[in-house]
Amino acid sequence: MEKMSYGTDINDMYHQVGVYVGSILKCAKPADLPMLQSTKFEFVINLQTARALGIEVPSGLVSIGRDRCSPIC
Numbered sequence: 001m002e003k004m005s006y007g008t009d010i011n012d013m014y015h016q017v018g019v020y021v022g023s024i025l026k027c028a029k030p031a032d033l034p035m036l037q038s039t040k041f042e043f044v045i046n047l048q049t050a051r052a053l054g055i056e057v058p059s060g061l062v063s064i065g066r067d068r069c070s071p072i073c
Contacts, residue, residue, distance in 0.1 A: 004043075004044065004045050004046070005043075005044045006041060006042070006043050006044075007041060007042065008038040008040070008041060008042075009038070009040035009041060009042045010042075012038060012039065012040040013038060016036050016038075020033060020036075043064075045057055045061060045062070047062070
């Protein structure tokens with residue numbers, strides 16, 4: 001189970017794909033479209049796994065979290 005990850009915000013990535021598809025549907029040539037890089041990233045900490053491994057996550061990291069997820073049992 002993953003404890004921590006840092007990567008592209010999925011919603012932002014889908015938005016960028018939608019912009020590309022919209023441009024192509026409006027007859028833009030795919031080769032003429034600029035290459036985009038993500039501008040939004042997310043940092044995820046799996047607190048349940050960290051606790052199970054005895055890792056204490058500093059409250060400063062927990063407080064900057066955008067979402068709180070409960071495990072599905």
